[in-house]
Amino acid sequence: MFGFFKRREDIFNKLIEEQAEITYESLKCLLKYLESHSPEVAEQLSMKEKEADEVRRILIDELNRTFVTPFDREDIFSLSRTIDDVLDYANTTVNEMEVLRVTPTPYMHRIASLLKDATYEIYLSVQRLQKHPGVAIDHAQRAKALENRVEAVYREAIADLFESAKDVHDVVEMLKKREVYRHLSNAADRGDEAANVISDIVVKRT
Numbered sequence: 001m002f003g004f005f006k007r008r009e010d011i012f013n014k015l016i017e018e019q020a021e022i023t024y025e026s027l028k029c030l031l032k033y034l035e036s037h038s039p040e041v042a043e044q045l046s047m048k049e050k051e052a053d054e055v056r057r058i059l060i061d062e063l064n065r066t067f068v069t070p071f072d073r074e075d076i077f078s079l080s081r082t083i084d085d086v087l088d089y090a091n092t093t094v095n096e097m098e099v100l101r102v103t104p105t106p107y108m109h110r111i112a113s114l115l116k117d118a119t120y121e122i123y124l125s126v127q128r129l130q131k132h133p134g135v136a137i138d139h140a141q142r143a144k145a146l147e148n149r150v151e152a153v154y155r156e157a158i159a160d161l162f163e164s165a166k167d168v169h170d171v172v173e174m175l176k177k178r179e180v181y182r183h184l185s186n187a188a189d190r191g192d193e194a195a196n197v198i199s200d201i202v203v204k205r206t
Contacts, residue, residue, distance in 0.1 A: 082194035089187035107157035118146035150188035
């Protein structure tokens, strides 16, 4: 019987780890897209988003069918949701750029690079959550520090946008780029939330 419950716990750990890994791989796609502006890379990211959605659907189904979970089911749901939101915003960033025909800027590249690093820290944190909670918190704190750096670059980018607007055409371009920056900033916010959920889980378990 103990082995059965242990296997059920392992399912949740595996699914959350898989979701975090796909999100990290997706942020690498986002960074690659900003470097290449390639439609093929945009499609890769879209496929990653669908793959992660499927993992999340399976996780929620398991939650609905399982009484014993490795940590609070609300925390499992919240962690899955916030990680999913990071990927969703990465995907909508590319969608907005394609629809609005926004050319990548150095600020976008810097933010995407920081987001990639943050999602890697979240991935490592999730991997260590079960057996090494102290290490998991360390990685979560690193993810939060990277989110703070994203916000600093975001503010710098917005300030530069307003300063560079000289005429109506510039204002239109400014509004388009600001929309893209907002998606990137929202991705960082959700990453910060994921790190907070991980910290809450560790506190409850210790």
